[in-house]
Amino acid sequence: MRASETFSSSKTGAELLFDVIATAYERNSLIVTTNLPFENWTEVLGSERLTGAALDRLTHRCHILETKGESYRLQDAKRRRRRSD
Template identity: 85%
Template structure:
């Protein structure tokens, strides 16, 4: 089984949202594979999750992982009217 969390950090989470996300990640790492995409480096996750404690605990769940960094510009297309 695989869970994909796309665009982590796109919108800051509320306290409840951060706690729910932690629960999802905790469950996922114990039972199945997890892919997380984010536009933020790990050191900026505190801005999204709202607390250093919760961020540290969430990142601790990422053991036995592969970090893939893609450095590319935005693919957004400018539409002129």
């Protein structure tokens, strides 16, 4: 899918994200990565209705992989700092 074929340039980022999700819904695979919990998506997307519709499509027939723990980048930075001391 080409963005120029699907999206209007007058849409907001939230609407464009929804268009990507809706276009892929039940037709294509879609991988989404985020460090933002679902309950905070409305703060970013700005609309409860748009967020609900996007999450409804994203979470239908999906696999959610949730990782917890300390950041690998933080661990690496600490390790490098110890080596330099």
